[in-house]
Amino acid sequence: MNRFDVFNGDADGICALHELRLAEPADxxxxxxxxxxxxxxxxxxxxPGDSVTVLDISLDSNRDSLIALLDRGVKIDYFDHHFPGRIPEHALLTTHIDTSPDMCTALIVDRHLQGRYTRWAVIAAYGDNLHRAAHRAATACAMNSFDEQKLRELGEAINYNAYGDSVADLAVDPVEMYRAIQPFADPLEFIASSSVLPDLQARRTEDLELALGSAAVRRLANGTLHILPDAAWARRVRGEFANLVARRDPERAHAVLTLRGDGRYVASVRAPLDCPRGADVLCRKFGGNGRVAAGGIAGLDHARLDEFMAAFSAAFCSQSRGAGGR
Incomplete structure (x- = not known):
């Protein structure tokens, strides 16, 4: 019997898997x-007879594959915080899905494990730009502010590393990233003994500076659209740049678009941090998906850009005004 771990290559997916395998080691x-x-x-x-653990990828986006595996006799455990659509009822499927705006997959796993490895969930939450949830989890661990800052830096660095249109765009292959942290139960020991964090931080800083200096900005009624060029650095920094502008202007929604070689756009969307809802609904209208606070679109036709901007403004209109009145 084979066992598969299927996980998003970002901080949330990697840390969620790491928590689970610390508690339940498996080859x-x-x-x-x-x-x-x-x-x-x-x-x-x-x-038939194999098992699959799925972490931090949308059930809705993987529905056909999920049903095919279940029908084949594969046991599946599913942990996620993205929009799932209708969840199939099947004897071989166990789901742990929570789409609350302050929840990430590693926090779901942490709850499942009753807080055994919460520090890794702190990393994941910071990587997903869920700073309030991350700080609550760190407080529950009685962490000091210096150590919490280290975990925040690691989460943001691992998350930055995941962005790109392919693994070739990334500094570190996500499998290698997971293998690097796998021996460590304590993330602070990993940080102290590895060069991964400073290397990623240096590249992330460089890419963010390029984005801040070259993004074409369109100010919309209820949010901001940033367009980055077709370049590897832009693809790598797309998500981190979206998180940065969201934190700088939390009352407004934000979208960061990068050009693909075929002339289409890849989009990272952030709902207003002060009212984090609607990103997943907007992205699904254009073939994407996500969670309520943040979503993405893998291929937005240039011809639909005006339509996207109109839908973007409409999606977050009442939220932005409501946040501004606080």
Missing amino acids: TIPVTGAKRDVTLLRRANAQ
Whole structure:
């Protein structure tokens, strides 16, 4: 019998898996990729009697693959915080899905494990730009502010590393990232002994500076649109740049678009941090998905850009005004 771990290559997916395997060690086959590679379940070549653990990828985006695996006799445990659509009822499927705006997959796993490895969930939450949830989890661990800052830096660095249109855009392959942290139960020991964090921080800083200096900005009624060029650095920093502008202007929604070689856009969308809802609904209108506070679109036609901007303004209109009145 084979066991597969299918997980998003960002901080949330990697840390959620790490928590689970610290508690339940297993020899598994990893399946992951860049953050936007969300249909990962189709790559799990599981056979009758095998088992698959899925972490931090949308059930809705993987529905056909999920049903095919279940019908084949594969046992599946599913942990996620993205929009799931209708959840199938099947004897071989166990789901742990929570779409609350202050929840990430690693926090769901942390709850499942009753807080055994909460520090890794803190990293994941900071990586997902859930600063309030991350700080609450850190407080529950009685962490001092210096150590919490270290975990925040690691989460943001791992999350930054996941963005790109393919693994070739990334500084570190997500499987290698997971393997690097795998021996460590304490993330502070990993930080002290590895060069991964300073290396990623240096590249992240460089890419953010490029984005801040070259983004084409369109100010909309209820949010801001940032367009970055077709370049590897822009693809890498797209998500982190979206998180940065969201924190700087929390009452407004934000979208960061990068050009693909085929002339289409890849979009990272952030709902207003002061009222984090609506990103997933907007992205699904254009073939994307996500969670209520943040979502993405893998291929937005240039011809639909005006339509997207209009839908973007409409999606967050009442939220932005409500936040501004606080």
